[in-house]
Amino acid sequence: MRKRYAILIICLSGILFPFRSFAQDEVFPTKDAIWSIHMYDAFSGFRFVYGLIGDTVVNGQIYNKLYLLNDTLLQIDSKDIYVGGIRQFGKKVYMKPADKSTGEVFEEFLMYDFSVKAGDRVNLGKYPMMGWDYYEPTFENVRIEDIGDWSIFVNEIFDSKYGRAYYMENDNIWIEGIGSLSGLFFLPIRYTTCCVDSYSGCELACLKVKDEVLYLKDECKECFEMPVYMGLEKKHLFPLKIQYNLEGKNIRLQVDVENLPLQFELLSLSGQIIQSQIIREAESRIELRVIPGIYLYRLIGDKVYKSDKIVVR
Numbered sequence: 001m002r003k004r005y006a007i008l009i010i011c012l013s014g015i016l017f018p019f020r021s022f023a024q025d026e027v028f029p030t031k032d033a034i035w036s037i038h039m040y041d042a043f044s045g046f047r048f049v050y051g052l053i054g055d056t057v058v059n060g061q062i063y064n065k066l067y068l069l070n071d072t073l074l075q076i077d078s079k080d081i082y083v084g085g086i087r088q089f090g091k092k093v094y095m096k097p098a099d100k101s102t103g104e105v106f107e108e109f110l111m112y113d114f115s116v117k118a119g120d121r122v123n124l125g126k127y128p129m130m131g132w133d134y135y136e137p138t139f140e141n142v143r144i145e146d147i148g149d150w151s152i153f154v155n156e157i158f159d160s161k162y163g164r165a166y167y168m169e170n171d172n173i174w175i176e177g178i179g180s181l182s183g184l185f186f187l188p189i190r191y192t193t194c195c196v197d198s199y200s201g202c203e204l205a206c207l208k209v210k211d212e213v214l215y216l217k218d219e220c221k222e223c224f225e226m227p228v229y230m231g232l233e234k235k236h237l238f239p240l241k242i243q244y245n246l247e248g249k250n251i252r253l254q255v256d257v258e259n260l261p262l263q264f265e266l267l268s269l270s271g272q273i274i275q276s277q278i279i280r281e282a283e284s285r286i287e288l289r290v291i292p293g294i295y296l297y298r299l300i301g302d303k304v305y306k307s308d309k310i311v312v313r
Helices: 002-024
Strands: 033-041 044-058 061-069 081-089 092-097 109-113 121-126 149-160 163-168 173-175 190-192 198-209 212-216 243-247 250-254 262-267 273-279 283-287 293-300 304-312
Touching (some): 044 081, 243 304
Antiparallel strands (some): 033 044, 033 198, 044 061, 061 081, 081 092, 092 109, 109 121, 163 173, 190 198, 198 212, 243 250, 250 283, 262 273, 262 293, 293 304
């Protein structure tokens, strides 16, 4: 009888040990996590808050569900937007964006790989350029046909006060247990000096798991504040759904009445505001007073935001 008990104990220890080891090897939050991320689009600044809570199954894989939150609480309601699923395999962290409202499906891409060495080039797969080409907090308006395979070079690995850090190409920094200092899947801030100095991109302000703050940017005093840089606005905004047709130099714009009024701004690619006006009607016509070329536009409301490129012919 003693031999049977001994065999049973050995078998159980062999079963339980891998689960305990896997938990110890987690390189990214798996639940009850909230990120505060600051996004900079030319001369404006916005704060977005994301929460990781609950699970879902996609193509046989279990993902942790990531939401764009309308507050700073992990109490999901109809105002919160499902952004996609995150899963870990070993020291790799993958992202599967939510399907678009049109039914188009994104491929899973690699967010981080904490098994790399300095000098490695990491293949991230179909990684959307979030924060440079798309200044929005979800993948809904990303053109899937624009997404190509992307890889990133590992410049250096070092120890930081927050944990093991990976200095990547494009000045991106990954930290084991936290993720990117650009925030989740976003790209780091980049500066331009064409015509006028400006910058765009994203940065992580805070990461909080349950009641523990794992990361807090030096300039921040608390997790969910928006520091004022160069007069940037303090706003917590959500994606704006619009319909528009470009006819020559005229935009015919349709928006929900509840989102009015809106500030329309047309910008050069360097971030300089060229044209600005207030939109007060659900159906409006905007005459663009510019020469043919590629521009950026943005619509800003009290709690909504939309920006994208526009080609004037």
